[in-house]
Amino acid sequence: MAYDRFVAICNPLLYYVILSKKVCFQLVAGSFLCTYVNATVHKCTEFSLSFGHFTVLNHFFCDIHPLQEISCSDFCINKRVHFLFSAIETIGTVFTILISYTYIIFAILRIRSTAGRHKAFSTCASHLTxxxxxxxxxxxxxxxxxxxxxxxxxxxxxxxDTLVIPTINLLIYSLRNKEVKDALRRAIHQKIIPRCM
Structure with missing residues (x-):
């Protein structure tokens, strides 16, 4: 999405040329490949652990840290591998997003009209949030x-991470829609006006 915003704001006339179906497919395939490699490394390190009779997790779902906590074997190397791959993935994606938004901010600052700047910033604000x-x-x-x-x-x-963020994601992106904003204003107006009367 950061690259999409970058192309839309920095090269709007070439948007469909730069973000062709082939490029979109490559971006999605690259994301899936990175995720697959990361998950495979984590699962291989977890399969090397041995578990005793205690198999109840003190967690909502089977995540890596709670699994390591109930393991009977030494998981020091597993933690290091897990941390290294998580750091590479997180820092790599955050760095890519920051580079894209740096270019976007410079492109927005070159826009002369205030309305144009406002529209460009509002396009990026929901994604950044x-x-x-x-x-x-x-x-x-x-x-x-x-x-x-x-x-x-x-x-x-x-x-x-599993409940609040998807809800906020839905709320943030839906509030960019004019019809949703109008419906929300009407609902709030109907609740407040009858109480005042």
Whole structure:
């Protein structure tokens, strides 16, 4: 999406030439490939763990940290591999997004009309809000030192990552739609006006 915004704002006349079906397919395939490699490495390191009789996780779902906590084997190497791959993936994607938005900001600042700048910034604001929430919870979950963190904190962050962020994502992107904004204004107006009378 950052590349899409970059092309739409920095090269609007060449949008359909630059983001052809082939390029879109390559971007999606690259995302799936990176995700597949990352997941495969994590699963291979987890399969090397041995588990005793205690197999109840203190978590909402089967995530890597809770699995390591109930393991009977030494998982120090697994943690390092997990941290390294998570860091590479997170830093790589965040760096790509930051580069795209740096170019976007410079392109927006060259726009002469205030209305044009406002429209361009509002196009990017929803995406930046969503990725800030998403990467914030990912960094807290997977790139933090494990010492001193409680399982309750991890469960709260995991709940935010799986429930709150998709809801916020839906809300943020739907509020960009004019019909949704109008319906929300009418609903709020109907609730407030009868109470005032």
């Amino acid at each position: 969503v990725i800030s929430f998403l990467y914030g919870t990912l960094i807290v979950t997977y790139l933090r030192p494990s010492s001193g963190s409680s399982m309750d904190w991890e469960k709260m962050v995991a709940m935010s």
